[in-house]
Amino acid sequence: MQGRIGRVALVAVSTVALFGAVLVSAEGPRGLASHSVVVESAETAYTHKTKITVNSGTDPDDNMSRTCVTHTPCTLRRAIVEARNLPPAEKPVLIAFDIPATAAEGYDSVHDMWTIQTFNTTRTSIFRRLNGDIIIDGTTQPGGRTTGPKIVIRGPGMGMKDGLIVGDVAGQNNHVIRGLGFQNLRTHIYLNTDHNVIEENWFGLNSAGTAPVLRGDNPASGSGDAGIAFAAGSTGGGADHNLVTNNYFLGLSGVAAAIRGTNNTFSENFIGTRFDGRVTEKQTDSGLICTPVDWLGGSGISIADRDNVIHGNVFAGIRLAVSQWSLQADTIRVTGQGHEIRGNMIGLDGDDQPIGVCGRGIYLSDGPRNLLVENNQIIDPQLSAISLNGILYDGATLRSNVIARTGPWPQVDGNPEPEDAIQLGPILPAAFREFRPARVTSIDGTTVEGTSGDYSACPNCIVELFLDDTDGVVEALASLAVVTADAQGHWTATLSESLAPGHGIRTTSTSAQYHTIPGMSAGTTTGLSWLYLQKPGPCQVFLPLIQR
DSSP, rough: OOOOOOOOOOOOOOOBOOOOOHHHHOOSSSSSEEEEEEEEESOOEEEEEEEEEEEEOOOOOOSOOTEEETSSSSOOHHHHHHHSOOOGGGEEEEEEHHHHHHHHGGGTTTTEEEEEEOOSSSSBBSSOOBBHHHHHHHHGGGSSSSSSSEEEEETTTTTTTEEEEEETTTTTOOOESSSEEESSSEEEEOOSSOEEEEEEEEEOOOTTTSSBBOGGGOOOTTTOOOOEEEEEOSSSSSOOSSEEESSSOOOSSEEEEEEESSSSSSSSSEEOOTTTTOOSOOOOOOTTSSSSTTTTOOEEEEEEEEEEEESOEOOOOOBBBOOTSSOOSSSSOOOOOOOOOEEEEEOOTTTTOOOOOOOOOOOOOEEBBEEESSSOEEEESSSSSSEEOOTOOOOOESSSSSESSSOOOOOOOTSSSSSSEEOOOOOOHHHHHHOOOOEEEEEETTTTEEEBBBTTTTOOOOEEEEEESSSSSSOOOOOEEEEOOOOOOOOEEOOOOOOOOTEEEEEEEEEESSHHHHHHTTBBBBOOOOOOOOOOOOOOOOOOOOOO
């Protein structure tokens, strides 16, 4: 796919590694192998000692004790019960698929895939909880399409049941959920434990991957409440060291992913797009953008707790079916501390087409601390590109984020602060709100000189220069240079080329030590400065012509 973000080279999660071959085990459908068998794809290699093969796409009952040994056929429900019952010596266990290509077994000849319509259970979740070292890999199904999941799990009724619950109690780790589609569910996956991998799945997309599956055909219900919900880790026992990668989320009414716990990685996912990373049904009429007739991409993600990485994801067309008086969801809403939010495309689809998002781009809410927000592209958000807020806000470094918007930033009713490229919220510490970013004193060709902002001494601060034009809309169209000021706050930057007519420079400053911004930590970045323009060259004076 053109414009596809490059893959993360290597992420280690427990015993799971990333490789690039395809090796499929020839082991039989059931039984303990004499040695561990390796299954690899373009993303994940894993080992398993036992293999259970699902040979039916039916789900005739919601019995919680029948297995593929005690009853036939071997359904996914029975395979999960059997996998749970295995002793540790027979794990990890792979649940694979070999379902006949018949309509009675859920085969969809139009889309060349299988739908498992789950039984209408009275329980809150459709299957028993996964209790550690269980792999469910939909790509093991022979035949079928290559453009999306071959196995789609569809919830019953009005979509008010939860899907897979990964990990029941602490220590039940090391699951892989791969190559599955999830439809008509409330929360599609609960992620409760550590060192799990969730990859190559669809959450909320229809079988063709071109639109959301709306619960009860109601846009307000969306395709589900959440795609993946992580267990909180602030008091211990949360979901830690997990990898969620290369999944697609569409139409979720709550959040695509609620990321909590510590040291989790959410990378290379597509949120709000079709199966191919594009948004082809987006309105182009500016008067219809982010209205009820626009593309229903659903919600973005939330991040809490600490030390999580959000990297290389595509967010496009994020919109909820809410009233015109309600604020649209933030694309990335952040609380907690120590997170890294790097290299995400917000408002661009996977083909680099400007699609926009209907809420804020990145909202640092409730005083998050010690964050890195770096190298993100935020294009045409309806509200602020980056919004900062919270009385405890501190130590957030903003670096090399590109921000562009068509038209002026709006004013939200009831909000005293206008939306902006980098919005400073009303309850930020006063010292931060009043601190001025670096001042440009001279632009001479490719040489730019400057000093600290007015009444804002910034010794040894890191100064970033951004390109903007003179259209009156505050933007950061490109990062031009990053330099370090001296002890007196003076600095010099060299541009790669001279500014074009109608363009100027905005700056940010990032403190290098505690209390440069009174009471705040090193690594705290200011908002954007006003626009500095290159002064015209020497004036020519023409004396009046006096005829005699």
